[in-house]
Amino acid sequence: xxxMKFYCDDYRCIDCNGCVVACKEAHEIPVGVNRRRVITINxxxxxxxxxxxxxxxHCSDAPCQKVCPTDCFYIRTDxxxxxxxxxxxxxxxxxxxxxxxxxxxxxxxxxxxxxxxDKCTFCAGGPDDTLSETEFEHYxxxxxxxGKIPMCASMCSTKALIAxxxxxxxxxYEYRTAKRGGNTSLKPYGWEAxxxxx
Amino acid sequence: MESKTFWECNKAYxxxxxxxxxxxxxxxxxxxxxxxxxxxQYTMHMMIGDTSGVLTAPASELEQMVxxxxxxxxNSVAPEIIRASNERQEYIWxxxxxxxxxxxxxxxxxxxxxxxxxxxxxxxxxxxxxxRTVIWLNIGMILMLVLTGFNITWSLxxxxxxxxxxxxxxxxxTGLAWIGVWLVFTVIAAKDLKGWRKNTxxxxxxxxxxxxxxxxxxxxxxAMGAGLCFSGAMIITLHPSSLTHADVIQFxxxxxxxxxxxxxxxxxFILDFVYASAISVKGYLKGLWxxxxxxxxxxxxxxxxxxxxxxxxxx
Ligand code: HEM
Ligand code: SF4
Ligand code: SF4
Numbered sequence: 001x002x003x004m005k006f007y008c009d010d011y012r013c014i015d016c017n018g019c020v021v022a023c024k025e026a027h028e029i030p031v032g033v034n035r036r037r038v039i040t041i042n043x044x045x046x047x048x049x050x051x052x053x054x055x056x057x058h059c060s061d062a063p064c065q066k067v068c069p070t071d072c073f074y075i076r077t078d079x080x081x082x083x084x085x086x087x088x089x090x091x092x093x094x095x096x097x098x099x100x101x102x103x104x105x106x107x108x109x110x111x112x113x114x115x116x117x118d119k120c121t122f123c124a125g126g127p128d129d130t131l132s133e134t135e136f137e138h139y140x141x142x143x144x145x146x147g148k149i150p151m152c153a154s155m156c157s158t159k160a161l162i163a164x165x166x167x168x169x170x171x172x173y174e175y176r177t178a179k180r181g182g183n184t185s186l187k188p189y190g191w192e193a194x195x196x197x198x
Numbered sequence: 199m200e201s202k203t204f205w206e207c208n209k210a211y212x213x214x215x216x217x218x219x220x221x222x223x224x225x226x227x228x229x230x231x232x233x234x235x236x237x238x239q240y241t242m243h244m245m246i247g248d249t250s251g252v253l254t255a256p257a258s259e260l261e262q263m264v265x266x267x268x269x270x271x272x273n274s275v276a277p278e279i280i281r282a283s284n285e286r287q288e289y290i291w292x293x294x295x296x297x298x299x300x301x302x303x304x305x306x307x308x309x310x311x312x313x314x315x316x317x318x319x320x321x322x323x324x325x326x327x328x329x330r331t332v333i334w335l336n337i338g339m340i341l342m343l344v345l346t347g348f349n350i351t352w353s354l355x356x357x358x359x360x361x362x363x364x365x366x367x368x369x370x371x372t373g374l375a376w377i378g379v380w381l382v383f384t385v386i387a388a389k390d391l392k393g394w395r396k397n398t399x400x401x402x403x404x405x406x407x408x409x410x411x412x413x414x415x416x417x418x419x420x421a422m423g424a425g426l427c428f429s430g431a432m433i434i435t436l437h438p439s440s441l442t443h444a445d446v447i448q449f450x451x452x453x454x455x456x457x458x459x460x461x462x463x464x465x466x467f468i469l470d471f472v473y474a475s476a477i478s479v480k481g482y483l484k485g486l487w488x489x490x491x492x493x494x495x496x497x498x499x500x501x502x503x504x505x506x507x508x509x510x511x512x513x
Contacts, residue, residue: 067279067284070359087357100267101268110367
């Protein structure tokens with residue numbers, strides 16, 4: 001069964017932020033909201049600087065879905081985690097629960113308090129009519145419905161960021177790691193890192 | 199005889215400590231999944247100004263990346279937040295039901311004191327316009343905060359949408375406004391500070407003195423209110439931003455948990471206050487509006503208030 005996943009190769013990412021800009025541009029994301037961000041460690045230290053592009057990981061057993069008091073999340077059969085902005089009350093609990101800091105909040109509430117949640121949709125829109133204007137206004141483009149991959153991955157110049165079916169992504173990860181002479185049994189980042197602290 | 203007097207003097211404190219001790223022990227010992235060791239060490243780190251939650255230097259590049267991108271030690275606090283949100287939604291009805299049952303039991307056991315008023319025209323001015331303004335603001339805002347706050351807790355029942363979202367936004371705004379009202383009310387209700395009344399800042403302290411049970415309520419109102427104001431204001435101030443996320447997320451998780459806990463505790467003591475001032479004795483709500491109470495009402499229900507007014511030369 002298809003399960004859509006992102007993978008960012010920290011050996012390739014050059015902190016150009018092309019993915020961040022592509023995402024903001026494609027979905028007309030307001031200032032202050034970043035569905036995707038790039039994190040860099042050891043900046044300026046030769047051989048040690050590493051960057052990673054992060055957005056919603058579309059978790060299989062999504063903690064955001066577990067915590068949401070309005071139960072506005074749903075997981076598509078292809079594993080993409082989406083939410084319904086018409087139900088969301090902007091409480092922010094998904095952000096507390098998300099291991100990856102994906103949920104975002106603009107200041108569009110009354111007197112500038114935080115409004116409803118916004119996050120990466122894997123460019124798959126939301127519960128509104130597919131490819132409708134409302135869907136675009138709420139969630140941005142629905143590139144998956146158009147048979148395209150997410151904008152960020154398609155724009156990534158070094159192909160550090162890849163997106164698609166988990167088994168295909170896994171093959172690319174293993175191929176690249178083996179080619180580098182790395183250990184393919186180690187997972188790159190995510191749950192494993194939390195659980196082992198390694 | 200000695201011990202009976204001691205018991206009588208300290209009954210309210212002992213029962214409160216026992217009740218909270220038992221509930222706290224069961225809760226912390228058997229029901230919570232929080233990593234307490236981490237939380238204690240983390241609190242100490244926060245005291246020296248480091249909110250990041252990174253307690254030990256990362257052992258690997260991967261761990262360093264995780265800390266920088268997502269924040270550290272996910273499993274120590276976040277799963278508790280998820281669980282607590284869900285369980286509050288499901289079980290808090292039973293907690294409130296049990297609390298109300300405590301008061302029903304007390305009512306059945308102790309009955310109600312209904313003062314006899316034969317001279318309704320003999321009124322005593324007790325509350326100044328300033329005190330009444332603060333009291334009404336406090337009542338209004340607490341009602342609003344409880345309604346809008348538990349609107350979040352139970353939004354599975356409301357199904358979310360525009361109205362619950364608006365109410366939630368009002369919770370944040372009312373909360374910010376309540377900080378001032380909470381502070382002023384805490385001061386004016388601090389009857390134990392009566393010696394300070396000559397000071398211009400403190401002279402609005404309410405007349406009368408605290409009975410132990412009311413002193414406990416005041417203490418929890420002050421302490422839980424402080425917890426709610428601090429956690430609420432910090433949650434709002436540390437607005438989630440993708441750039442600062444890893445530095446503050448652990449702190450925000452702890453703050454939300456503090457807010458959960460303080461809101462449940464303050465609710466119990468608010469219920470206790472309503473019981474003590476309007477159910478176990480017949481209340482005189484009009485007095486809160488006009489500021490004056492029948493002399494006989496005060497003689498029978500709150501002689502200390504009359505006494506205090508006399509001492510202050512207002513009688
Ligand atoms: C009597 C006082 C208060 C009560 C009873 C109360 C109650 C609550 C409750 C029940 C929740 C929802 C928790 C849940 O999910 O179950 C909540 C959330 C929250 N409260 Fe309060 N609260 C009070 C005061 C405040 C104050 C003073 C502030 C701000 C200064 C505040 C800000 C917040 C915030 C920021 C949230 C999280 C939801 C959000 O981000 O909008 N609250 N409160
Ligand atoms: S928002 Fe966070 S918890 Fe939810 S699916 Fe995305 S990465 Fe997972
Ligand atoms: S902010 Fe919205 S999506 Fe997130 S937990 Fe609250 S209601 Fe659910």
